[in-house]
Amino acid sequence: MKRTFIAYNLVLILLVIIAFLGITFSLTNYVSKRQTASMLEVMLDDTVISYNLSELSDADFVKNFESSKRRISIIDEAGNTIADSMMISTSGNQLSYPELMTLGKPYSRYSESLKLNLMYIAQTAENGKYVRVAVVMDEYIKFSEQTVLLLVIISITIVGIAFFMLKKTSNLFLKPIKDVSTSIKTVKDGDYQWILPNSDYEEINGLYREINQINEQIVNQIKTLELRDEELKLLLSHMQQGILVIGSDQSIILSNEKSRNLLKLKVNSEIIEIRHKELYQTIAKATQVDTNVDQKLLIDQRHLTIKITSVNHRILIKDKNPYGVLVILVDETERILLENNKRDFFANVSHELKTPLTAIKGSAELIHYDMVSKTDEKILSKDIIYQVETMNSLIQDMLELSRLETRPKLELEVINLKSLLELVLEQLQSTAISKSIKIAFETEDMQIKGVISDFRSLFKNLIENAIKYNVDGGMIDIKLYKKDAIYFVVKDTGIGIPKDQTDRIFERFYQVNKTRSKLQNGTGLGLSIVKHVVSYYKGSITVLSELGVGTTFTVMIPT
Incomplete structure (x- = not known):
């Protein structure tokens, strides 16, 4: 804006100066020619009077003017030059020149014989001859050119002074605009800075004060809106229900993370991205017809109860459809x-x-x-x-x-896993002996912080299952060691588990062989207990089994 202001005013000044120079040059040229013409008329009158009274010959008469700055020519009635004060031989009919065609009127033209610009005027003498007077105009032209040059130099000086004055003036008058612009930017960023009313002009200080008041109100409103926005986001993010607010153009105006996760939607999407056909059609219809329905749908293996309500409100009306839509999803x-x-x-x-x-x-x-x-x-x-x-x-x-x-909240304690495992093995030893099962185990001395009953149940159920579902005279290989995590491995030579049932053995009351389980006094809850313990300690359990060969359970507990 500053550059535009300076450029605009400089162009305006230049146009004024150019107009001034043009008018001045035109007036100077006109006045100069007019003065010369008047002087020529006086000279012509004097010369004609002198010629009429003179008894000298034409040649002698013009000699009297050889030292003067004027050119005097005597021309006969046929147009031939009889005498010339500058003793220049001129040929041709002089009657064809304008000064002889229109007597008493001055004319300026270039003289080919003198190679100069002259102004001519002629009059008829009493003897019928023509007396012509001329003065050289080059000096006047040179003077005009010098005058124009001087005016140009003065104009350039004026433009330079005007440029610096305009720059200073623009800094003075554009500073309030710059201050206002800076303050508005700080308002946008939510960190408003006051404009100090320290201008030399009370009008500008008054403007500063008004802008400060307006900007302070805007900042307060922005902070209030930001607070409301944060409150809304907090509310939506912690709601157990999914929320969708849909405009009449079927664009999703507002949604929370719960609804986007349930329907696999992106932020600022449209309902056309809803992959469930029945739900999409119901919402689309609700933008056209007043609707208030509940739907129970199965979407991506999730059981959803969905309430769809048409809402006629101006902030939701985006096109010709009369309704926006509020959708509440309950998982x-x-x-x-x-x-x-x-x-x-x-x-x-x-x-x-x-x-x-x-x-x-x-x-x-x-x-x-x-x-x-x-x-x-x-x-x-x-x-x-x-x-x-x-x-x-x-x-x-x-x-x-x-x-x-x-x-229930139990106090965690440091558990010696090696000692606990040895205690569990001692308790199950008699059961293993009754089936002639040999148990080999390798353990390391290690500790973990937890609930002792959890790890007792973990060890007991896995080893007890390895005994129950083993063959008489079978083997059980137990390892407890620590690397990047704690690993507990139980490998048996039992009856094994069919591959299509390994994913179900951790379900409550699920038993691979119910008849054998009854004979072994099995409840079907042991592996479910093991799974709960492993999950609580953020671990994992894997199963490798082959029918008639045996089963290996591997438990990993991070440390």
């Missing part, structure tokens, strides 16, 4: 899975308890009604004890699983 997958798990859990528990209770009832009734011998009573009593132990194991595993799922 009920966990609730449904929990209900299914509860239902399955109670069904499985009821089934698992029903078998031993039926056996206990049957045996007890036979004993009660004296329907068996003393020898059979002992057998039935032993079966009752076995069934009670089965139920007790089931209840203990259920309680342990419940503890792992609810995770």
Whole structure:
């Protein structure tokens, strides 16, 4: 703006100076010629009077003017030059020149014989001849040129002075604009700086004060809007529901992360990117027709309850459609899975308890009604004890699983894993001996911070399964070592697990061979307990198995 201001004013000054020079030159030239013409008229009158009174010959008459700055020529009636004060021989008919064609009127022209610019004027003498007077104009032209040069120099000087004056003036008058521009930029950045009203002009100081007040109000409004925006983002980001606000042009105006994750949408997308056809069609229809519906849909294996409501509000109206749309998505997958798990859990528990209770009832009734011998009573009593132990194991595993799922706050302690493993092996030694199973183990002395019952359950269930589902006289190889993490490996020579069932063995109550599990007093909860422990400590468990060869469980716990 500063350059434009200076350039504009300089161009204006130059145009004024050029106009001034043109007018001045024209006036000077006109006045100069006019003065010369008037002087020539006087000279002509004097010369004609002198010629009429003179008794000298024409040649002698013109000699009187040889030392003067004027040229005097005597021309006869035929147009021939009889005498010339500059003694220049002129040929040709002089009557063709304008000064002789129009007597008494001065004319300027270039003389080929003298190679000079002259002004001529002529008049008829009493004897019928023509008396012509001329003066040289070169001096006047040179004077005009010098005058113009001087005016140009003065004009350049004026332009230079004007440039510096304009620059100073522009700095003075454009500074308020620059200050205002700087303050507006700070307003945009949210860090407004006041403009000090220190100008020499009270009008500008008043402008500064007004701008300061306006900018302060704008900054306060910006901060309020930013705070509201942060509050809205905080609210949306922590909502358990997904939110979509859709304009009438089907563009997504507002969305939270929950809704984008559920529908696989990007920020600032459109509903056409919704891949579920039924949901897309319902939302599109809601922009055209007043709608208030609830939908239950399965999208990407997630159970969603979706409320779609048409909203007629000016901020949502983007085109010819009359409605914007508010979409609320509730992910009920966990609730449904929990209900299914509860239902399955109670069904499985009821089934698992029903078998031993039926056996206990049957045996007890036979004993009660004296329907068996003393020898059979002992057998039935032993079966009752076995069934009670089965139920007790089931209840203990259920309680342990419940503890792992609810995770009550327990104080962590430093656990010596080697000592704990040796204790578990000692407790299971008798079971292994009963099946003639040999156990080989390699351990390192290591410690971890955790809940001791977690690692006791981890060791017990994996080793107990290796014993239960092993063949008589089989082998179990156990390793506990530490590298980048803690590794616990249990390898057996048991019956193995079919490959299509290895992903399901960690489910509650799932048993590969239910008949064998019943014989081994299995509950189907052991590996589920192991999985919960490993997940809690952010570890992993892998299974390698081959039917008739054996199974290897590898647990990794990060340190």
